[in-house]
Amino acid sequence: MKRHLRPILSHALLLGLGLLFLTPFAFMVSTSLKLQGKVFTETIEWLPNPVVWSNYPEALGNFPFALYLRNTLVICAGVVLGTVVSAALPAYGFARLRWKGRDTLFFLMLATIMLPSQVTQLPIFLTFRTLHWTGTYLPLIVPAFFGNAFSIFLLRQFFLTIPQELSDAARIDGCSEWGIFTRILLPLSQPALATIALFAFMGAWTDFQGPLIYVHDEDQYTLAIGLASFLGRYNGQWHLLMAAATVVTLPLIVAFFLAQRTFIRGIAMTGMKG
């Protein structure tokens, strides 16, 4: 008897909790399809009547979504490229080569993950200001080319799982370290590279403080900054705000479904010790 009951109990718990976690999404979409006057009701009407699709064009019309999307993607592309290129080389140096001082530097690198960004942010800002880089995307993209500690760590963990015998065999055949890196390690690490690319993309996509400090012109706004100013201007017009929120959330949910495996692998890699 107990054996039959347990799965049912689990399902009931999961369904109940799951619905609780989903209701905010339902509320968001439902509000985004309501007439402005129908948003404020004592008891919640879950099904909008009438369904006002025009909230979406209206929200997007008051908010240059395409432009902000383009700006965000430009930054994301730069950050992803920089992160992947500058993570692969150090990860190889930390995982596959034996040299004096390696472990000390690796420990230092891990320690920087714990460094609050505030403690480096201001001099970096002042330097970029002197270089007249503020108001451009350079301060957001260029640092990505100098090795992100977390990405290097993840990639190193992955490199460690590739059998050393492969490298040894190649060395006996006279292959250089560079050859081993580009011809053996990198092709075998495509899933891990995809994972750090995805994390870099997500980081740049949702970054708020960076663009807040460095981007001034409205034409250069990213989605995050654009949404913040949209929120300031249309505060209280929940049907429009929820339409905008839905529009920026949807691509990420779709991306999640498409890249689920890459996501989960990255999470499993985070948990690895080494």
Next chain:
Amino acid sequence: MKREMRLGLLFVAPWLIGFLLFTVYPVLATLYLSFTDYRVLAPPRWIGWDNYRELLADTETFWPSLFNTLYLFLELPAALILGILIALLLDRNLRGMAWYRTVFYLPSIVPVLANAMLWLWLLNPEYGLINSGLRALHLPAPAWLASPIWSKPALILMDLWAVGGSMIIYLAALQGVPSSLYEAASLDGASGFAKFVNVTLPGISPVIFFNLIMGVIGTFQYFTQTFVMTRGGPDKSTLFYALYLYQNAFQYFRMGTACAMAWLLFLLTLAATLFVFTSSARWVYYEGEK
């Protein structure tokens, strides 16, 4: 030997150069500036410990911002317990499990700004979903973000919705606990609870440790949500440390004060992580270690 070292340094060079440019130099520059009066337009002027003295004497804003941030630490145990509980529920072979996992994970991938908009609406005192629900259950409906008492719990509630991010890490760890250990425990007649305490918890302790460290660091830097949703209000109740630091730097242009705050933040983070690290020897169990 020398050749190997040169090769190694060559490979790590992209990181090493970045480390010097974007970590070592700025950390030291921040330290120097923290001892100066620097308002961007005029060059920095050395004033010794004045910035630190003023901050520590500032009971109007600095200390409240620190206490507000410490309050947020209540979220860590809550997220830990909720995350593990959901992960335990999801760590079974049931039909449709992939869907359940997705449902609990989805909130954590909502972009911060969309999340902020959504929760401003959910927490709306009169027409928001949460208070509608509370009223339907005949429970008191607080003013949430409009109330100095309820604003911080409101933000914690919002963050707990996104607990899926750490939950999925617990789930991955749960699946890595060797089933032979559970079988051995069953043979010894261990109860479900005993298995949880003696097998599951030690098995996932490395990721509890990881999430705790990340949580400590993230909490000290809590910024975007309060910047967008409450601007520190009402009554400074959501003026968190990182927000006040930002205001000093970019709104009042008191770079010296901001740099002093940054270094204090650095020391606080260091102390807190060191505390977790030293305690970890007692409760984090690594497989393969004696």
